Amino acid sequence: MTQTVLEVRGLTRRFGAFKAVDGVDLDIAEGEIHALIGPNGAGKTTCFNLLTGSLPASSGTIRLRGETISGLGMDRIAQRGLVRSYQISSIFPDFTALNNVRFALQQGRRTNFDFWRSELSLTGLNDAAMGLLDDLGLSDWAEVRAGDLPYGRKRALEIATTLALDPQVLLLDEPTSGMGREDIGRVTDLIRKVAAGRTVVMVEHNLPVVKGLCERVTVLARGQVIARGTYDEVAGDPRVVEAYLGKAHA
Incomplete structure (x- = not known):
């Protein structure tokens, strides 16, 4: 049975009455490449900010290898092995x-x-x-x-x-954003290479990249998880088609 390296329960961030992230649960397995996808405004970047400590959560818990890291600052979270690309470096x-x-x-x-x-x-x-x-x-x-x-x-x-920084869990925020086809191919190969021996969580809008790279996918909409599974499983979910994939392929 694959070990869970990053466990998130009930993660919520409020801005006044608005919930940018609303009760998100995540289970990231050791050694996998996991995608967090969803339409603009779904809460993906806010979720990354909460995971890395750059933004405090309103409620919820985050555990890295069973150790609670909720409420810690960015430096201390990075020292424990969870690093967001472009965050500290x-x-x-x-x-x-x-x-x-x-x-x-x-x-x-x-x-x-x-x-x-x-x-x-x-x-x-x-x-x-x-x-x-x-x-x-x-x-x-x-x-x-x-x-x-x-x-x-x-x-x-x-x-x-x-x-x-020798991260155990590497968070990549839209690593292929703004790239042409050649650069996308190069960076995709690079992510596959650096994922050997570590866990990668990525926010990515390029769905072919997600399909080609990621073992599992979590889909957010309006700050909530609406689907999780393999790419093919979430792509066939009517809620995902309505909230995200349908718009992307319109």
């Missing part, structure tokens, strides 16, 4: 791709003061940084200024800086 456009990954690797150290010192202080991280760049197909771009990278490569670099 960030891209510094005026620095090279290599330096961006080295800066992210420092997050795992007890002190981050090296950031303000000579570049020589970071050379010990070169092997680890180059290893990540190579894994993500960026080794040839190591000395390129991050701001000059093509869009798809820049997104790959953002994922590389997130992986530098």
Whole structure:
């Protein structure tokens, strides 16, 4: 039986009388790629914000490997292994791709003061940084200024800086947004590669990407879960067709 790594019960976020997330339950299995989909305004991004501690929940519980992380700050949640891409790691456009990954690797150290010192202080991280760049197909771009990278490569670099934090559960918020077909294919292959040995939860509007990547799908509408299962199972659910898939294929 597959172990549940992320368990969410009754997750709710109110803004006044409005419930952006309304009693959401999630069970994310160890090692799976799980999609969170739904129409605009369904509460997907708010749900991600609640999971990562960037927004406090009005009620509900979140457990990571059985440990309650509800109410913890972003840093403490990330230290426990749940990291949202582009949340703690960030891209510094005026620095090279290599330096961006080295800066992210420092997050795992007890002190981050090296950031303000000579570049020589970071050379010990070169092997680890180059290893990540190579894994993500960026080794040839190591000395390129991050701001000059093509869009798809820049997104790959953002994922590389997130992986530098060694997450157990990686949350990806619309990883293929704004990409052309070639970049979508490259990033899809990348997600499949980085998912080996870790759990991935992704918000994604590109339904062919979801179908091709994700073992299970949870569908939100108006802040509530309306369906869960495999892609084919949720695609055949009349509530999903009405709320999401029907609009997408109209």
